[in-house]
Amino acid sequence: MPQLNPAPWFLILVITWLIFLTMIPPKVLSHHALNEPNVQSTDKTMTSPWNWPWQ
Structure with missing residues (x-):
C-alpha cells in the first residue's frame, strides 16, 4: 500500500x-x-439640549 509511505506525501x-x-x-x-476611510475632524459639534415637552 503506497498510501502508508509518508515520504513522497510529506515532501x-x-x-x-x-x-x-x-x-x-x-x-x-x-x-x-x-x-479608503476618511479622517474625521476632531471638532465637536454644538448640540442643542432636547426639551422634553411633557416634563
Missing part, C-alpha cells in the same frame, strides 16, 4: 505550504480597499 505537503507561504501573502496584501 508534497512541504512544497505546497512553501508555495502558499511565499506567493499568496504578497498577492493578498497588495490589494487596497476601494473606499
Whole structure:
C-alpha cells in the first residue's frame, strides 16, 4: 500500500505550504480597499439640549 509511505506525501505537503507561504501573502496584501476611510475632524459639534415637552 503506497498510501502508508509518508515520504513522497510529506515532501508534497512541504512544497505546497512553501508555495502558499511565499506567493499568496504578497498577492493578498497588495490589494487596497476601494473606499479608503476618511479622517474625521476632531471638532465637536454644538448640540442643542432636547426639551422634553411633557416634563
